Amino acid sequence: METTRVRFQDPRIELAHGAGGKASRRLIEGLLVPYLANEALAELGDAAYVEIPGTQGLRLALTGDSFVVKPLRFPGGSIGALSVHGTVNDLAVAGARPLALVATWIVEAGLPTDVLEQEVEAMAEAARNAGVDVVGGDTKVVEHGKADGLYITTAGIGVVDPRVTLSAASVRPGDQILLSGPIGDHGITVLLARGELDLEADLVSDTRPLWPLVAAMIETAGPGIRWxxxxxxxxxxxxxxxxxxxxRVAVMLDEEAIPVRPAVRGACEILGLDPLHIANEGQFVAVVAPEHAEAALEALQGMPGGEDAARIGEIGSDPAGVVLARSSFGGTRVVDMLVGDPLPRIC
Known part of the structure; x- marks a missing residue:
């Protein structure tokens, strides 16, 4: 494959490059994509679409993910369950019903066998609850001190619902932004589980499979879901x-409409963090055409676990490429993407 000039100039890889922010984008767009560029990568979404020849438009969604969360277990979840939920959710937000997963376990020598067994059991239970099978995988063992106990890598496949065509290119001014529930639960829960801060909060991770919520919204408002x-x-x-x-649109958020639990908001205020930058593992954000927005929101709120879904903003035209948040006092602030992540090793 012919490659283009790599624009990534950082002399070494740092933790920030894996945090999902600006440094991650530089790595992906400046080094990885120039070598691997193809039509499927153009969208840089959570999953890639593959059309199967001779099937009258049947499309599959494919995704891959890796999990290095620390600690391995935390209130409401663990690395085993998280590895399933994270993978099936990437498929779900691509509009695809998850079908099957493969998993690779990178195990550190010296890990107690019962710890590994607990995580395999957690993965199996999460897969049953998500309606998928783990159909294959691999196991590697590395030297003591090289893997923080256990890392898990996954790949997933799903069937795309023909009623949805999702792309950033389809988003238009006037479209409504919906959020499936409270944000920040996972990131703050994992941070507190590390025991490095003298803070306590009654929180559990939001890790869960999202397909039931997505499917309900597709059933009600499928043609109107843009992204x-x-x-x-x-x-x-x-x-x-x-x-x-x-x-190339503007995103205007209504800050008061964004659901955040008091414990998450309080922890963020103490730590100087913005809940909008905190990781989630059981929520999704959707852009829906205005004429379908109310039906989509009602569908989410009518599902178990979707009761707190909310309309949190609207797509505008100017200033293009910028996210703004409007406060209850009428002022606005720019909500930027961070360079790194204030909470590394969160998933």
């Missing part, structure tokens, strides 16, 4: 900044 993302690393702010840049 979806699950805002994991970098949070809602990063997902919407990527959209604003790709679609």
């Amino acid at each position: 979806m993302r699950d805002p994991t690393r970098g949070g809602v702010a990063t997902a919407l900044n990527e959209l604003a840049r790709q679609a």
Whole structure:
């Protein structure tokens, strides 16, 4: 394959390059994409689409992910469950019903066998709950001190619902922005589980499969759904900044409408963090045509776990490529994408 000149100039890879923010975009767009460029990569979404020849338009969605969360277990979840949920959710927000996964375990020598067994059991339970099978994989063992106990890498495949065609290119001014529920639960839960801060909060991770919520919205408003993302690393702010840049639109958020639990908001205030930048593992953000927005929101709110879904903003035309948040006092602020991540190793 002919390659273009690599524009990535950083002399070495740092933690920030894996955090989902500006440094990650530089790495992906400046080094990886120039070598691997093809039509499927152009969108840089959570999953790639592959049309199967001779099937009258049947499309599959493919995705891959890796999980290095620390600690391995945290309130509401663990690396085993997270590896399933993170993968099936990338498929779900591509409009695809998840079908199957493969998984690779990178195990550090010396890991207690019962810890590995707990995570395999957690993965199996999460897969059953998500309606998928783990159909293959691989296991590698590395030297003691090389893998923080356990890393998991996954790949997933799903069938795209023909009623949706999702792309940043289809987003238009006037479209409505919907959020499936409260943000920041996962990131703050994992941070507190590390025990490095003298803070306590009654929080659990939001990790869960999203397909039931997405399917309900497709059933009600499929043709009107323009774009979806699950805002994991970098949070809602990063997902919407990527959209604003790709679609060349403005994103205007109503800050008061964004659901945030008091414990998350309090922890963020103490730590100087913005909930919009905190990782989520069980929420998604969607852009929906205005004439379908109310039906889509009602569908989400009518599903178990979707009761707190909200309309949080609107797509505008100017200033293109920018995300703005409007406060209850009428002022606005720019919501930028961070260079790195204030909470590394969160998924």
